[in-house]
Amino acid sequence: MRHSFSWLTGAVLVICIAGLTQAQDQASRENIVAEWASSAHADAAAEAFTHWNDEGEIPDRCALCHAGAGLRSFYGFDGSTAGEVPALPTGGVVDCDTCHVAGAMTIAEVRFPSGTMLSAPFGNGTCFTCHQGRQSGPGVATALEGKEDDTVDPEIRFLNPHYKAAAATMHGGVAQGMYEYPGKDYADLYAHAPEPLCTSCHSPHSLEVQTEALCSACHRVDDPKAIRVSTADFDGDGDTAEGIHGEIATLHAQLGAAILDYGRDTAGTPVVYSAGRYPYFFTDTDADGEEDEGEAAYPNRYASWTPRMLRAAYNYQFVAKDPGAYAHNPDYVLQVLIDTLEDLTGSTGSALIRPE
Ligand SMILES: [Ca+2]
Numbered sequence: 001m002r003h004s005f006s007w008l009t010g011a012v013l014v015i016c017i018a019g020l021t022q023a024q025d026q027a028s029r030e031n032i033v034a035e036w037a038s039s040a041h042a043d044a045a046a047e048a049f050t051h052w053n054d055e056g057e058i059p060d061r062c063a064l065c066h067a068g069a070g071l072r073s074f075y076g077f078d079g080s081t082a083g084e085v086p087a088l089p090t091g092g093v094v095d096c097d098t099c100h101v102a103g104a105m106t107i108a109e110v111r112f113p114s115g116t117m118l119s120a121p122f123g124n125g126t127c128f129t130c131h132q133g134r135q136s137g138p139g140v141a142t143a144l145e146g147k148e149d150d151t152v153d154p155e156i157r158f159l160n161p162h163y164k165a166a167a168a169t170m171h172g173g174v175a176q177g178m179y180e181y182p183g184k185d186y187a188d189l190y191a192h193a194p195e196p197l198c199t200s201c202h203s204p205h206s207l208e209v210q211t212e213a214l215c216s217a218c219h220r221v222d223d224p225k226a227i228r229v230s231t232a233d234f235d236g237d238g239d240t241a242e243g244i245h246g247e248i249a250t251l252h253a254q255l256g257a258a259i260l261d262y263g264r265d266t267a268g269t270p271v272v273y274s275a276g277r278y279p280y281f282f283t284d285t286d287a288d289g290e291e292d293e294g295e296a297a298y299p300n301r302y303a304s305w306t307p308r309m310l311r312a313a314y315n316y317q318f319v320a321k322d323p324g325a326y327a328h329n330p331d332y333v334l335q336v337l338i339d340t341l342e343d344l345t346g347s348t349g350s351a352l353i354r355p356e
């Protein structure tokens with residue numbers, strides 16, 4: 001009797017636990033769907049998913065990253081030949097199956113725009129594939145081969161690194177996402193503890209940086225922009241309490257100003273930057289250093305590039321379009337910004353400190 005009672009209790013308990021786990025699974029699944037639905041990946045109205053609506057299809061060279069079906073086709077997860085992506089109908093987003101279709105979590109290697117194949121830890125190959133940019137330092141060098149550093153060349157066009165190339169930033173000198181100056185050493189994959197993985201900081205569903213859950217054990221700040229471990233005053237502004245974000249922001253602003261000076265004084269045509277308008281650099285028609293109405297229009301795109309100026313503009317844009325650069329690989333970004341300033345202005349002044 002005692003025996004069968006405890007057997008019964010045990011059985012009921014097992015059933016209860018199974019029921020509970022199922023309910024919890026259900027709840028966590030609903031949570032995940034809600035988190036994903038509120039994220040940029042699900043935002044069907046975003047420019048990144050509606051850009052081709054007028055044409056009715058996403059061209060083959062864009063579809064890989066601008067619809068989940070593009071990634072599935074690229075890796076052959078949909079049964080098609082791997083390595084190719086057809087033009088796709090508009091209307092796709094980064095849906096669940098982009099990352100959960102069989103094979104996606106275990107993508108082992110990803111090719112970057114520099115041509116380098118890099119290994120991808122579990123669950124991160126999808127992120128590396130789409131957030132790698134579309135241009136590279138070696139690509140910039142090739143486009144400028146054989147040209148004189150300070151000679152205006154009407155054949156030179158602005159090369160856009162593309163947007164939010166976090167995986168290229170994070171891999172630093174191994175991916176060569178930014179233009180790197182000959183003879184200098186650059187930081188490789190960001191040596192961050194915990195492991196530098198997209199998913200060790202971002203929720204793969206809400207995409208948010210999990211500050212409370214994943215950073216507070218080591219960094220005692222709410223705002224990632226305030227995080228600082230380094231002691232050096234990289235940007236030479238006398239402030240060593242600002243987050244590493246502030247060190248990068250100051251250097252980035254200095255580079256922006258140096259590009260305007262170079263355009264006016266060396267290339268001989270004033271230039272202005274417009275963060276929201278392709279191709280971003282325009283002729284500053286009234287030479288006031290500001291973007292005025294009508295200036296940021298495609299026909300007025302800057303057309304007096306020299307090789308030195310293009311390299312600087314490319315690096316400037318790369319950082320402008322990776323708002324997480326300070327967390328993705330601060331050492332690499334500081335190194336490149338300081339080298340770019342030095343190349344463009346002939347000296348960085350003694351105040352700047354280049355990370356080793
Ligand atoms: Ca500082």
Ligand SMILES: [Ca+2]
Nearest residue numbers: 237246247250
């Ligand atoms: Ca600063």
Ligand SMILES: [Ca+2]
Nearest residue numbers: 284288290292
């Ligand atoms: Ca102007």
